[in-house]
Amino acid sequence: MRIKTIEEYHQAYQESVKDPETFWAGIAQEFQWKKPWTKVLDWNFEDYQVKWFRNGKLNITENCLDRHAASKPNHPAIIWEPNDPEDEPEIITYKILLDRVCRFANVLKKHGVSKGDRVCIYMPMIPELAVAVLACARIGAIHSVIFGGFSAHSISDRINDSQCELVITTDGSIRGSKHIPMKDTVDDALIACPTVKKVIVATHTRTPVSMIKGRDFWWESEIKKVEAECPAEEMDAEDPLFILYTSGSTGKPKGVVHTCGGYMVYTSYTFENVFQYNPGDVFFCTADVGWITGHSYLVYGPLLSGAISVMFEGVPTYPDAGRLWDIVARHKVNILYTAPTAIRSLMGFGLEYVQDKDLSSLKVLGSVGEPINEEAWYWYHEHIGKGKCPIVDTWWQTETGGIMISPLAGITPTKPSFATLPLPGVQLALVDENGTVIEGNSVSGNLCITFPWPSIIRTTWGDHERCKSTYFSTYPGRYFTGDGCLRDKDGYYRITGRVDDVINVSGHRIGTAEVENAINSHTGVVESAVVGYPHDVKGQGVHAFVILEEDQEANSMMKRDILMTVSRIIGPIAKPDKIQFVKGLPKTRSGKIMRRILRKIAEGEFNSLGDTSTLLDPSVVEEIVEGSKNLD
Numbered sequence: 001m002r003i004k005t006i007e008e009y010h011q012a013y014q015e016s017v018k019d020p021e022t023f024w025a026g027i028a029q030e031f032q033w034k035k036p037w038t039k040v041l042d043w044n045f046e047d048y049q050v051k052w053f054r055n056g057k058l059n060i061t062e063n064c065l066d067r068h069a070a071s072k073p074n075h076p077a078i079i080w081e082p083n084d085p086e087d088e089p090e091i092i093t094y095k096i097l098l099d100r101v102c103r104f105a106n107v108l109k110k111h112g113v114s115k116g117d118r119v120c121i122y123m124p125m126i127p128e129l130a131v132a133v134l135a136c137a138r139i140g141a142i143h144s145v146i147f148g149g150f151s152a153h154s155i156s157d158r159i160n161d162s163q164c165e166l167v168i169t170t171d172g173s174i175r176g177s178k179h180i181p182m183k184d185t186v187d188d189a190l191i192a193c194p195t196v197k198k199v200i201v202a203t204h205t206r207t208p209v210s211m212i213k214g215r216d217f218w219w220e221s222e223i224k225k226v227e228a229e230c231p232a233e234e235m236d237a238e239d240p241l242f243i244l245y246t247s248g249s250t251g252k253p254k255g256v257v258h259t260c261g262g263y264m265v266y267t268s269y270t271f272e273n274v275f276q277y278n279p280g281d282v283f284f285c286t287a288d289v290g291w292i293t294g295h296s297y298l299v300y301g302p303l304l305s306g307a308i309s310v311m312f313e314g315v316p317t318y319p320d321a322g323r324l325w326d327i328v329a330r331h332k333v334n335i336l337y338t339a340p341t342a343i344r345s346l347m348g349f350g351l352e353y354v355q356d357k358d359l360s361s362l363k364v365l366g367s368v369g370e371p372i373n374e375e376a377w378y379w380y381h382e383h384i385g386k387g388k389c390p391i392v393d394t395w396w397q398t399e400t401g402g403i404m405i406s407p408l409a410g411i412t413p414t415k416p417s418f419a420t421l422p423l424p425g426v427q428l429a430l431v432d433e434n435g436t437v438i439e440g441n442s443v444s445g446n447l448c449i450t451f452p453w454p455s456i457i458r459t460t461w462g463d464h465e466r467c468k469s470t471y472f473s474t475y476p477g478r479y480f481t482g483d484g485c486l487r488d489k490d491g492y493y494r495i496t497g498r499v500d501d502v503i504n505v506s507g508h509r510i511g512t513a514e515v516e517n518a519i520n521s522h523t524g525v526v527e528s529a530v531v532g533y534p535h536d537v538k539g540q541g542v543h544a545f546v547i548l549e550e551d552q553e554a555n556s557m558m559k560r561d562i563l564m565t566v567s568r569i570i571g572p573i574a575k576p577d578k579i580q581f582v583k584g585l586p587k588t589r590s591g592k593i594m595r596r597i598l599r600k601i602a603e604g605e606f607n608s609l610g611d612t613s614t615l616l617d618p619s620v621v622e623e624i625v626e627g628s629k630n631l632d
């Protein structure tokens with residue numbers, strides 16, 4: 001399954017297109033299956049459904065854990081780096097990880113969780129988070145990890161959407177110098193969650209918590225009451241493995257569903273090939289397990305490949321902006337996978353935090369989550385990679401499950417800010433507004449995928465119609481990514497950003513409608529419109545245009561209250577960077593907000609607002625332009 005040269009890449013790509021079933025079957029057979037599949041692929045992009053490895057039976061944790069625990073029990077699986085650099089890191093071997101997963105899986109069973117049940121995980125970046133994820137997979141429960149920065153309101157929405165019965169959390173968490181009361185937030189969320197029967201709480205920060213009799217249980221005491229062995233549940237290749245919520249153009253986040261077989265095959269294949277992982281290499285993905293990158297390339301991908309995966313609890317700027325480089329030196333990291341926003345932020349602190357660090361172990365650098373601008377690319381290449389480490393700019397999405405367009409490290413010649421070429425099995429098309437395929441090179445269009453790959457989204461939880469209409473109806477017969485893209489003269493792909501109402505703030509996907517709904521729920525607000533604008537560090541910032549009720553004062557107190565409201569309803573990550581009070585919004589005669597105009601204003605491009613004559617009241621534009629010039 002390993003590609004070693006550019007010729008092998010081209011050959012693998014051709015084979016994957018000519019005969020996808022044979023191609024993926026060849027890769028899938030390298031895993032442990034309890035029963036072989038009877039058919040590799042059934043698919044239909046018109047009336048969307050995809051099934052890979054039909055009737056194949058497996059358990060992903062046997063592939064992540066048991067086979068490595070048998071062949072190399074004392075090999076590190078996870079190296080945990082705590083928030084405080086003075087604290088000891090923890091090295092968890094494959095054998096120990098398997099034991100911990102089995103014990104905790106038995107705790108889940110004891111509390112009534114069985115195959116197909118949904119379990120919500122709301123935890124900081126500690127080993128128990130990985131254990132909880134894998135314990136669910138062990139018994140066939142469907143995990144729904146919720147990023148630790150989401151609010152109680154967001155947690156209850158997600159729990160209710162998937163009807164979770166059990167929640168796993170910690171007393172508290174600590175990121176940098178900030179303490180966060182996790183259990184408290186879960187308690188607030190659960191007021192609105194009738195389906196949740198049990199909560200398991202791991203002790204981490206000794207933050208005071210209230211434990212409700214019959215509902216709340218301590219992780220540490222529960223694991224003492226169960227047996228150490230837990231057989232792996234037999235799962236169908238198409239049984240759901242997890243749900244992960246992500247934002248889209250509409251107000252409500254979608255529960256993206258991935259299944260056991262295809263996700264296993266694709267994450268492992270892409271992990272080994274993109275990063276050119278060699279046995280014994282130390283791999284450090286800085287993403288939180290609350291996002292897809294953490295699922296696929298901190299937990300599942302690396303463990304499937306028997307790799308050493310570094311898990312970091314803290315933030316890149318604590319205790320100072322040299323923390324990531326200290327971790328690289330301390331654990332002799334060979335492959336570092338991070339986001340452009342982190343690179344840009346660390347660039348801003350200056351070279352003094354990098355200069356004296358021992359980065360000689362690094363071989364490969366990765367980038368994910370948003371376009372990487374050339375300045376950040378060169379800084380990463382020169383100052384972190386010392387000019388000798390290839391950079392893999394990996395484009396993919398929550399819905400794709402794994403990396404789709406990326407160089408193979410050291411194999412594909414790179415170009416700054418280009419994700420370069422599609423991986424084997426990934427068939428791309430650029431289409432124009434009418435859905436006509438744009439052929440040839442030196443062109444740009446909307447990025448679509450024309451053929452299924454093993455870890456494609458299967459459905460959106462509880463609402464298959466939504467999955468169909470979101471991804472397969474804009475350009476019938478094709479999966480539409482929501483991204484704009486150009487293909488240069490050499491056939492290399494460069495992602496230019498979202499073409500829908502999704503903004504990418506520090507690599508986090510935020511739906512404008514979600515933020516608008518949150519702002520509009522403030523009593524003083526009549527209406528709002530939210531757009532993204534270029535931001536030096538975050539990639540994109542959030543600009544909110546807000547109309548207040550007549551009796552409300554447009555002052556800094558009101559701004560503060562609106563920020564608080566967004567923080568409460570979604571979480572601090574969605575807080576607008578700019579709030580501009582306006583008297584009206586640019587609307588068409590049919591009442592639709594012309595976001596194109598607002599985007600231009602937020603970008604400061606006042607001379608290219610386009611035609612405003614079709615607006616109901618063109619004069620509002622002038623007022624908004626003037627107001628935006630005086631924003632702090």
Ligand code: PRX
Binds near residue numbers: 397
């Ligand atoms: O716009 C693209 C951007 O992030 C979106 C997917 O976000 P999410 O589902 O949260 O997954 C992020 C991590 C895989 C995409 O639609 N994006 C992701 N990677 C890149 C990127 N944009 C440009 N270059 C990338 N390498």
